[in-house]
Amino acid sequence: MDGREVGEVPAFGADEIATVCDDLRRAQPQWEALGPRGRSEHLLRWLDWLLDNERRLLELVQQETGKSWADASLEMSVALDVINYFTANAEGFLADRKVKPAGAANAVRRLRVQVRPHQLVGLITPWNGPLAGPMMDAVGALVAGAAVVSKPSEVTPLTWTEVVRGWREDIGAPPVLAAVNGDQEAGAAVVDQVDMVMFTGSVRTGRAIAVRCAERLIPCSLELGGKDAMIVLADADLDRAAGAAVWGGMTNAGQACVGVERVYVEAPVYDDFVALVTSRVAALRQGMDAPGSFATDIGAMVTPAQTDIVEEHVKDAVAKGARVLTGGQRRPGNGFAPTVLVDVDHSMRCMREETFGPTLAIMRVADENEAVALANDSDYGLSSSLWTRNRRKAEQLSRRIEAGSVSVNNALVATFQMPIPMGGWKNSGLGTRFGGAAGVLKYCRQQSVVEERFALKSEPLWYPVAPWRSRLMGRAVRLLGAHDWRRRLGRTPRN
Template identity: 55%
Template sequence: MLTVVQGEGAAGAAVVDEVDMVMFTGSTATGRRVAEQAARRLIPCSLELGGKDAMIVCEDADLHRAARAAAFYALQNAGQICMSIERVYVEEPVHDSFVGHLVEQVRSLRQGHGGAGEVEVGAMTTAAQLELVSGHVQDALARGAVAVTGGRRGPGPGRFFEPTVLTGVDHSMLCMTEETFGPTIPVMAVGNREEAVRLANDSPYGLAASVFTSDARAGEALARRLEVGSVVINDALIFFGAPYLPMGGWKQSGIGVRHRIEGLHKYTRPQSIVVGRDWPVRDPHWFPYRPSVSRTLRQVLRLSARR
């Protein structure tokens, strides 16, 4: 039986007070409250929370593909996907070239109301989200960043914010440290891939990341050092379409995993049942203890441990 309950925070809190297990998808702040309420009842919970997914572009990457991937995975659904690319670190020698390709892609996108195939970028879901996105961009511009394209609310009716590419960003800015959940792509130049890994890990979030390089082995080595639940080499987010892979965030991006057998087992409660049959009246290891029996049992345990 499936029961659908609609409502806001109070409805969600009431549900947590009644169920045996909670699977929550949403913001880190709300997820923390869900976990606290579940802990008071001593029921399990699995949390799929926010992210600040990093993309690392190495000097040897295919910049055309990397730029197209950044535009798609950062701006899909107007950036309102928890696993969207939210910050990009590019090695200095190819930074300007990458930004040029990215801006070309972003400027070609259509935004507004429309059906399938008519527009690429839509609107913000709520007025509050529009304010948050605008606030992150204004904070970056005030601290010295440059909006190479976009940077403003969209014209006309609707909760639109222009697809935006920001350069000259750093970790003093909200757009690089807090979840934006909007159509922005902040791009930061780094001296080398070591700095890129350090900055990518400099975050309370750990949902996913991507690495673009022509050296797959080097990409895998970088991926293993990233403090996130999923990493894709020369693509992004496609792990979501692989149900045989566990998907879950680290740090403040969540608890537990989705997909694979672990994702199903979390909805179950294991129970062990042992049936004894044809046993003697008293087992050898029961009371009363006898020295001879204890020595025999000790030898049996030692032999079992050697096997």
């Protein structure tokens, strides 16, 4: 936030990344052979190490991002939740799945589906969550049995590099996790070396990664940008909704892909809602407080370039008729004052492009139908929230919202429910993270196994072809597969 240098890491070239990946591949078979329980033991020791080094790690998070201590602390909570959830469920998620055969001819066979991890998974993560972001993906891949090469953002590499060092050196875990640092070229080198890619970041970079993965015929999962909508109906608990809008829009200084960016409020309660939100936003304390003090609510923007985008969106809105009720200007360092915009419409960048900063744009709507139509009028579809006391109405409207998740009478919470999927529609991505077993199985390949109950000398379909046997099989197929006796017996219809 004050521009001082807090650390440095070496940049990796493509050849160095290739060497790292070769080492990871050599270590992976033994890691897979440990099984989910053995792998979980290492992950739980990692959790202990994280707790033992919590203060030091969160100070790194704060120093390289400019976060408030409260926002930095949330990252450790996410890391612990992810490790505890996946290690507790890994054995069940990865267990062989027995399947009932289909058709009488297959009744003598045993079917099962087993999974094998992709040998090497590549993670590329953004700068808004140096600890939580990589943890949300690395744990599922590791517990699945994959080796992981991770590239944190070149803007915030310090925390994750240290966390990976702790894995490799302090707890003595198998060398199946590595961090490589660098810019876009390093990210491209990772994509070229791995068997599966998990990327979180911009739509533009996500598209480029998807194209390269398609060329290499490897899978990818992409969690991209958001322009998340909040819909507040006239029967909502306005005090709670206003509190959620402020927290959902301002947490991490608005630098969250699932943060609330635009709010649609039914006309009868619009003025009251705006007043509640504005008073709370104006009261927010901003700044990078002392470690452990919890003295401020939000910190600064991470990069000057992102601060520029926030400023441009506010200026564009004002030029097109919007009003700033509080905030609206830059602050020292990369700070931007928490901002409320009203009299907004969809001609403005703040309603159509991802702002990724501490702004709330609030729009008056006539009714729920207009609110849903405007919420869906977006290239993005990551998360959303819906506010009403009517459960039936909430259920109906949730089915009309074009977003990967809907939080009813809360904000952001759907993002961190690990038993259900978190993923984007439209330009917000491909695939999901979390989702119970899917959060581990996405890093695996399915393998079908068919076992004969009885080993006959020969099968009816094997050579040589015999006319009598082929005719008998044809009759059997009709008898077992048709749905009426005429066709079962092969009788021709009468004209």
